[in-house]
Amino acid sequence: MRVRRWTQIAGTLVANPLFAYFSTRTIYQGRAKGICFPGFNCYACPLALMSCPIGSLQQSLTLIGPNKSASAAGSAFGQVARQGATNSIGALLYVLGFIGIIGVVSGRLVCGWICPFGFLQDLLYKIPAPKLKLPRFMRYGKYVMLAVLAMLIPYLTGVHWYSRLCPAGSLEGALPLEAIPPRASLPPIGWFFWLKIGILVFFLAWMIVTKRPFCRTACALGAAYAILTPVSLYRMHVDSTCDRCEKCRDVCPVDISIYENANSPECVRCLDCKKECPVGAVSSGFRLGLTGDEEDEPLPEKGNVEKKGGKH
Amino acid sequence: MAGYFKKVRISYLLLFFFVAIFALGLFWGGFSKVLANGIVICLDCIGLI
Numbered sequence: 001m002r003v004r005r006w007t008q009i010a011g012t013l014v015a016n017p018l019f020a021y022f023s024t025r026t027i028y029q030g031r032a033k034g035i036c037f038p039g040f041n042c043y044a045c046p047l048a049l050m051s052c053p054i055g056s057l058q059q060s061l062t063l064i065g066p067n068k069s070a071s072a073a074g075s076a077f078g079q080v081a082r083q084g085a086t087n088s089i090g091a092l093l094y095v096l097g098f099i100g101i102i103g104v105v106s107g108r109l110v111c112g113w114i115c116p117f118g119f120l121q122d123l124l125y126k127i128p129a130p131k132l133k134l135p136r137f138m139r140y141g142k143y144v145m146l147a148v149l150a151m152l153i154p155y156l157t158g159v160h161w162y163s164r165l166c167p168a169g170s171l172e173g174a175l176p177l178e179a180i181p182p183r184a185s186l187p188p189i190g191w192f193f194w195l196k197i198g199i200l201v202f203f204l205a206w207m208i209v210t211k212r213p214f215c216r217t218a219c220a221l222g223a224a225y226a227i228l229t230p231v232s233l234y235r236m237h238v239d240s241t242c243d244r245c246e247k248c249r250d251v252c253p254v255d256i257s258i259y260e261n262a263n264s265p266e267c268v269r270c271l272d273c274k275k276e277c278p279v280g281a282v283s284s285g286f287r288l289g290l291t292g293d294e295e296d297e298p299l300p301e302k303g304n305v306e307k308k309g310g311k312h
Numbered sequence: 313m314a315g316y317f318k319k320v321r322i323s324y325l326l327l328f329f330f331v332a333i334f335a336l337g338l339f340w341g342g343f344s345k346v347l348a349n350g351i352v353i354c355l356d357c358i359g360l361i
Contacts (some may be wrong), residue, residue, distance in 0.1 A: 025313065027351070027353055028351075029319075029346060029351040033346075033347050033350030033351050034343045034344065034346050034347030034350060036346065042357055043350050044357035044358050046324075046348070046351050049346045050349035050350070051346050051347075051349070052357075055349075055357065056346045056350070056352060057348060059346075059349045060345070060346075086342055086343030087340060087344065087345045088340035088345060089340065090336075090337045090338075090340025090341040091342040091344060091345035091346050091349070092337065092340070093333045093336050093337030093340065093342055094338055094340075094341075094342025094343060094345075094346060095321075095335030095337070095342070095346065096330070096333055096334075096337070097330045097331065097332075097333040097334025097335070097337055097338075098332070099335070100326065100329070100330030101327065101330045101331060103330075103333060104323055104326045104327045104330055105327065128333075129348070133332065157332070159356070160356055161358065163354060163356040163357045164356045164357075164359070164361065166357065168356035169356075169358055169359070170358070170359060171353070173353070173354070173357045173358040174358035174360075175335075175354065177358055178358075182353070186353075186358075186360055188360075189359075190360070191361065192359050192361055193358075193360060194359075195359070196358075196359035197327045197359070214349075216316070217323075218358060227325070228326070231321075231322050231326060232321045232323065233323050241330035248335065268333050289321070290321065290324065
């Protein structure tokens with residue numbers, strides 16, 4: 001099995017190691033919940049050790065926005081943790097700083113190597129089925145999700161709508177908690193629960209026929225990292241030996257041709273293209289020079305390159 | 313000096329900025345706030361609202 005599969009399994013287990021829940025039926029309340037997990041993992045999952053950065057971001061925004069009272073309804077169960085906006089600005093800075101550091105250092109490396117939801121999508125796409133391409137414009141959906149659903153609307157309304165619609169919450173939180181409820185009782189299931197399950201089923205079906213549709217169209221965390229990927233310290237590079245055979249696109253989990261933009265915001269830095277490139281044109285690594293003088297050398301025009309095989 | 317800062321990679325300026333706001337958030341009680349939010353089950357996340 002490839003190294004990346006092992007790191008994805010390890011990432012999933014690090015994010016969700018609390019199997020003791022099955023015997024204790026008690027949600028973990030330790031200090032690790034104050035740390036955000038860098039990948040997309042629901043903190044309502046009974047096995048979750050850490051917090052979801054997007055959930056925490058929304059939570060902070062609801063508590064500093066003009067409609068703070070709305071956030072108190074329907075978000076907390078068990079210990080009510082609403083303490084007003086006193087240190088919510090601190091939480092907002094803490095979460096934004098965390099996401100920013102990960103993004104600037106590695107770009108979307110996390111998406112490709114440790115994100116549990118990305119791992120799920122990679123696995124589901126292996127199921128034999130007719131495969132569909134994703135229209136290019138849909139990649140902008142994730143930025144709308146981040147700016148509007150995960151930031152603006154929570155700030156204005158006091159309700160974190162991204163979490164309400166998030167399929168990861170349905171899969172990792174709703175279904176396990178309904179199947180194996182905690183000792184304290186949960187509120188009854190209503191129509192909104194079924195709406196969430198419907199969204200989950202839609203995305204699961206889409207994941208079978210399209211490469212990583214959630215990452216590419218709807219992941220707010222991926223969008224935040226994507227914004228920083230072009231300036232991240234971890235860089236991809238395609239040298240002039242590239243003959244644009246499109247092998248990179250064939251193996252790419254987000255369906256991009258790496259030679260078009262080596263540090264594309266879409267690239268999850270899985271490095272499958274680097275491994276599969278027949279001429280070894282793709283390289284990667286941390287570029288730590290202090291100045292921006294070392295730019296990627298541009299590729300020659302397609303017509304000027306000697307074709308070395310592959311489909312064009 | 314200004315010329316030097318123009319040449320410094322924006323990556324490092326952004327990294328410095330994000331480390332600074334992370335540290336400020338941490339100092340301002342961000343960890344405990346995220347902890348307080350994280351220890352409850354988010355009913356929004358599981359659709360029980």
